[in-house]
Amino acid sequence: MFTLIRLLPRSGHDKDAEILALRHQLTVLQRQTDKPKLTWPDRALLAARLHPFPRVRLRQLHLFASPDTVLHWHRELLRHRHAKASHRKRPGRPRTIRSIRALMLRLARENSSWGYRRIHGELASLGIKPAASTVWNILKEHGIDPAPERDRTTWASLLRSQAQSILAADFFETKTLTERRCTSSQ
Known part of the structure; x- marks a missing residue:
């Protein structure tokens, strides 16, 4: 009778939550004969x-764990949830952006005498600041040899590059200075 009178002023949501918690405690206790040993999902x-x-x-509920313990379990549940959400998917530093990688490779291919330090310096002058070791690793990953081994220019490659620069030159004449004749009034 007293239990019924105690339950009347409570909302349906509170009653449902308490009933679900008590039912879950009963299922845990039914699985065990000694002191209840809760698994992590039970605690959660x-x-x-x-x-x-x-x-x-x-404190008014008849629980087999103290309210402080239940609140501690809740804090642990939240801590695990947030730790898992903020955990990096891959260990280590994030990959270099694809466009920056492409720029590194282009600089290495177009300037065969430049080593990874020179490429690193050029990128830094453009405001891109990867580590020098990152530049070295990317070049190595793509099979680009260090600068002294790439710098061996043959006569054929020298003539080919010179021919390309001659063909790229502009053969049209443009006047940049104009003559102005001034007439003076006497």
Whole structure:
């Protein structure tokens, strides 16, 4: 009779949460014969169901764990959740952006006498600041040899590059200075 009178002023949501928590405790106790040993999912479910209740209300419930323990489980549940969400998917530093990698490779291919330090310096002058070791690793990853081994220019490659620069030159004449004749009035 007293239990019925005690339940009347409560909302349906509070009653449902308490009933679910108590039912879960019963299933845990039915699985065990000695002192109840809760698994992590058991603790998580109890903590999630009982967290909305104020501490005073938790003290009134007949739980086999103290309200402080239940709140501790809830804090652990949140800590694990946030730790997992903020955990990096891949260990180590993030990959270099694709466009920067392409620029590094282009600089290495177009300037065969430049080593990774020179490429690193050129990128830094453009405002791109990867580590020099990153430039070295990317060049190595793409099979580009160090600068002294790439710098061996043959006569054929020299003549080919000179021919390309001659063909790229502009053969049209443009006047940049103009003559102005001034007439003076006498």
